[in-house]
Amino acid sequence: MRINGKPFIVLLGLVTLALFVLTQVLWRRLSRNGPGALAGRIGLLVGSQVALVATLAAIANASFGFYTSWDDLFGTASQAYRLSDHGAVSSSVNATQLVRSAATAGTAPTTGTVTVSTLTGLRSGITARLRIYLPPQYFAPKAARTDFPAIIVDEAGRPDGAALATGLLTGHGPQHPAVVVIVDTADGSALPCMNIPKGPQGELFWAQDLRTAIAFNYRVNLDAGSWGIVGTDAAGACAASLAIADSGRFGAAAALGAWATADSRGVLPELGEATDPATWLHTYPAPPVRLLLDDSAGPVDLTLGGVVRPPLQVQSTTGLAEPAAVDWLSAVLSTGEGARA
């Protein structure tokens, strides 16, 4: 009879019931004085209690699946197991997300370089084109062991990626040395920014695929304080949302243009307000993040729902351009003294 089978439980239940009935039937007979009747009372009571406890224990055991065989209960079950070990993930897996797709432009020690690469996200499956700018300081011999901050510019769905890259090489590089990653797509489409339920996993792309791809190919560490993100219009809402909700991965963001009124990619339609940055700031501790917001869409205290508490720091400006936002990020991001990934 199986320990977790119905027959066993039914049997225990019947025994319990029978003992209860027996107790009632024998009650008068066992009411006499004398050692025999006393022993009978104690025996019958003990029997009833054991039967009831056993029944309940069997029911609980069967429903939770604690012990599924008698051997299991008594510890005599076979301890034998079959281990099939399929090893660890190759340490190069994050680096291989990035494939160089064009010749490098620029001169390393003077202007810095821009390399066009294709990123195929391991976790999101999303493919994007990256223009990766390395500042001239990156190539200085004394910086050979230095990590640089990384600034992501979300240009997906906008036509300015190539011009921005050219600008970086022609004297409009960031004020403080930083790796700048301009992200767009070959077909000009926008990229999702949050993990859309049952849809594209934007957060996995920006927060994990992109960050690991850069960190495992360049001297950039994964500390949140080394990572900033810039976007314009809807991409600006996206940048602000990412930094607010994922402050363990991003330390700063700049939202330009009409980010506050744009059809925000920072909110999940499926989950509605719960993912809105304003709701977030009302519900959770303020993140240790710096934001630069264009206030042309409305006063910042309104656009962020009126909740700006330390350690969140917000600066606002009007009519900011992307190169200036990159400058600002290069100044507020830390170079990161942490261990290399």
Place this chain on the structure above:
Amino acid sequence: VSLTGAPVLVLMSILTIGLFALVVVIWPRLGGRGARPLAGRFGVLFAAQVALIATLAAGANSYFGFYTSWGDLFGVASQNFTALPAPPLGGSRAQIAVLSVSGLAVPDGDMPAKAGQIQSVTLHGLSTGLSTDALVYLPPQYFQRRFAHTLFPAVIVSTGYPGTVPALVSRLRYPIRLLTGIDTGQDKPMVMIMIAPSPATVDGRDTECTDVPGGPQVESFWAQDIPAATEQTYRVTTAAAGWGAIGDSTGGYCALKVAMMNSDRFSAAVSLSGDYFAPEDGQTGDLYGGSFAFREENNLLWRLDHLPSPPIAALLTTSVNGEDDYRPTLQFVAEAKSPMRISTMIRAQGGHNFNTWNAEIPTALQWLSTHLSVPSV
């Protein structure tokens, strides 16, 4: 009165014995015919039975470590949770407060450089505002001069739900098993952060390590706050290659889910008898913001079906006879794609209990030792 304390158990035992004696003594006086003696018979029998069952339930709870507090026990899925305010920027509020330290019940167990040390701590999550009690095991090497500058790998160790953290030391014996493994050359030193799956501040709700929309962000607590707090306080690596998670039952689901969703921070997960589906019941409440699609994203088999398999190694354990998750485990193995690496430990029999996990944990610790980047001893 503490739910798991000896006073409650002693009190209940005395009551149980007292009621038993009462029934035996007043038995003759309830032997008459009529409604009142009948009611009396039923009443005293019922009282004696209830007292006994309550006593045994309390004893079992204390032994198996299901619920630690009355709040846990009666904790229904309240949508309330407490979020602590964040410290000012640049402030360095301690994310881990050490409450007490203790040794291990082995020879020289009180010498940290020989047996390591267990620290009882409160861990404050800065990004989620959640906080929890944890036991941190630091291996002996952590205290040895040779390793004074070594960054150790770190593993989150979780109970199931319901479950209590001390049971990880007293019943599943993770620290002693790791110490034994290190001493016999089978395991590598690692720091273990032992927790229950839901942080203490969610008041007994079974959150299944979910970032509840508008509610407690428990996935983020595991993936962001625990590593950040541990890295701030102890000499542990920040690299994903050195971070893993292990747990039984709900803790196993959590370990696997958190690693799958945060493969930039974790590289290995062990799920001992864990399941794969995103549960919803009276103790979880609505964890998914009413969204069926978001619930699917917390279903690990759905993720394998619809998303790229993440770059982590996982060890899944189950048994052919005795576990409900046997078939789902085989399905998981079949559907996982590169670069994910799935190892399995499959027993012929064994249920959802400490016997099973006790038999599996030594091998699981060896597996973690070879799948995490560790310093050479």
